[in-house]
Amino acid sequence: MPTIPTPSAPAPRLRSRVGLVSLAVLALAGLTSCGAVVTEEEQANAAPGSAADAAPAGDSPFDLTSASVDERLRIDPVPEAVAALEASGFDPIQEGKLTVAHSAYEAPLGFLAEDDNATLLGIEPDIANLVADGLGLEYAPENVAWADWPLGVESGKYDVVVSNVTVTEERKDLFDFATHRNDVLAFSVAADSEIEEIAEAKDVAGLTVVVGSGTNQEKILLDWFAENERNGLEPGEAVYYDDNAAGQLALVSGRVDAIFGPNPTASYVAAVSGESKVVGTLNGGFPENAQIGVTTARDNGLIEPVSIVLNAIIEDGTYAKALERWDLSDEAVAESLVNPPGLPRP
Numbered sequence: 138m139p140t141i142p143t144p145s146a147p148a149p150r151l152r153s154r155v156g157l158v159s160l161a162v163l164a165l166a167g168l169t170s171c172g173a174v175v176t177e178e179e180q181a182n183a184a185p186g187s188a189a190d191a192a193p194a195g196d197s198p199f200d201l202t203s204a205s206v207d208e209r210l211r212i213d214p215v216p217e218a219v220a221a222l223e224a225s226g227f228d229p230i231q232e233g234k235l236t237v238a239h240s241a242y243e244a245p246l247g248f249l250a251e252d253d254n255a256t257l258l259g260i261e262p263d264i265a266n267l268v269a270d271g272l273g274l275e276y277a278p279e280n281v282a283w284a285d286w287p288l289g290v291e292s293g294k295y296d297v298v299v300s301n302v303t304v305t306e307e308r309k310d311l312f313d314f315a316t317h318r319n320d321v322l323a324f325s326v327a328a329d330s331e332i333e334e335i336a337e338a339k340d341v342a343g344l345t346v347v348v349g350s351g352t353n354q355e356k357i358l359l360d361w362f363a364e365n366e367r368n369g370l371e372p373g374e375a376v377y378y379d380d381n382a383a384g385q386l387a388l389v390s391g392r393v394d395a396i397f398g399p400n401p402t403a404s405y406v407a408a409v410s411g412e413s414k415v416v417g418t419l420n421g422g423f424p425e426n427a428q429i430g431v432t433t434a435r436d437n438g439l440i441e442p443v444s445i446v447l448n449a450i451i452e453d454g455t456y457a458k459a460l461e462r463w464d465l466s467d468e469a470v471a472e473s474l475v476n477p478p479g480l481p482r483p
Contacts, residue, residue: 198408199463203250205258208462209266210455214273218445222272225438230296234277235269237262238286238295245405245463246301249280260401260463264317264447265299267455268431271446287311290434297439298432303421304479313440314430314476317447318460318468320421321400322354325413327389335395335417338364343371344394347384350377354397357423388413404464418467422480428470440475447473 200208230236239257241249250256257278269276279295286298291311304314324335324346335341338361348355355375362372376393378384387393389412396403400418407413421427431447433439450456451473460466 199245199405201244201248201250201258202252203256203258205250206256209263210459210462212267212270212450212453212455215271215446215449218271218442218449219273221445222439222442225442227438227442229274230293231277233275235265235272235274236277236279236294236296237265237269238279238281238289238298238300239265240283240286240300241280242283243402245465246401247299260318260460260465261299261301263459263462264431265297267450267459268297268299268443268446271449272442286432290432293434296433297443301429302432304428304430304477306479306482308432309435309476309479311435313433313435313437314428314479315433315440315444315447316428316430316470316474316477317456318429318465319470320427320429321418321468322357322397322421322423323400323403323415324417325388325396325398325403325407326394326416327391328407328412328414330394330414330416332394332416336419337361339368339370340417341365341373341395343373345374345376345392347376347378347387347393347396347398349398353421353423357419358397385413400468401463401465404467408464425480426478427480428474428477429468444473444475 199205239247239261241247241257245259247257247259247261250258257280262276262278265278266276281289281295283300286295286300286302289295290298299317302308302312302314303320304316308314326332326335332344341358341361342365346358348358358373358375362375366372376384376387378387384393384396385406388396395416396413399421400415403413403415407415431440431443433443447456450459451471457466457469460469
């Protein structure tokens with residue numbers, strides 16, 4: 138493992154790189170999230186390693202190469218967390234290591250470095266590495282298909298999964314959660330659009346909005362259109378594309394007014410391409426509150442120590458720097474909660 142600066146070192150600067158990525162796979166989850174930033178069907182169909190670190194080529198504020206690992210924030214073990222881990226009786230799968238399942242599907246969440254197609258990068262590996270540090274363990278990442286993590290965690294193949302897993306009441310039957318991000322949706326418009334804010338139903342009146350069919354954001358959008366109609370406003374029009382890249386092209390060419398999809402993708406595409414901007418966000422579980430959590434097997438003793446580490450880095454500011462590194466500050470939680478109320482059962 139390369140030497141990595143501790144939190145006492147100056148916060149790393151985001152280096153300008155050329156994002157050599159394909160528009161054809163733009164924002165794998167950009168239009169099709171439902172409760173999580175990427176639909177589980179999409180993640181299940183994405184082979185490990187098919188990172189959708191996808192945005193048009195251009196000057197990127199992110200280092201997408203394996204050298205980015207050197208800029209990860211690191212912390213010393215958190216004594217309270219180490220003591221809690223020892224008291225819990227939990228035994229890591231690999232002695233002295235925290236084995237973490239990730240799915241490399243999308244920048245800036247989790248993706249593979251553009252120069253070696255092997256090194257896992259993104260906010261999720263960064264958070265997992267900090268958790269391992271805080272527990273006094275070595276971070277041991279595993280790139281797995283989305284469909285494989287539930288059985289892998291439940292059976293003990295992986296200690297935890299950090300892969301954009303939304304807390305739901307149904308999942309809490311089998312898993313424990315320590316929250317580390319809010320699940321956020323975003324409205325994007327073209328960079329030169331006169332639209333400055335979309336925050337409520339009236340703001341989409343008369344707009345053509347790209348949205349994924351069958352997603353939670355579609356339900357929100359259609360409810361807003363119906364509200365506008367009841368209030369005597371022009372409702373707006375939902376536009377659907379089978380190809381996510383086509384939606385982005387429609388936006389930048391002026392054929393549609395906005396895209397409503399997951400915030401991480403929207404923020405990343407805006408930062409890398411410069412062709413769009415985010416003009417509004419809301420929780421992905423709207424009107425419920427959806428959060429993303431580090432996920433462990435139910436009642437295995439690990440989740441409380443994990444939460445202690447997360448709250449320690451929230452308190453000392455390391456967490457905020459980690460989110461800022463990937464332009465995800467607006468998804469920050471004020472506190473890591475263990476098994477908070479999740480999205481309702483179907």
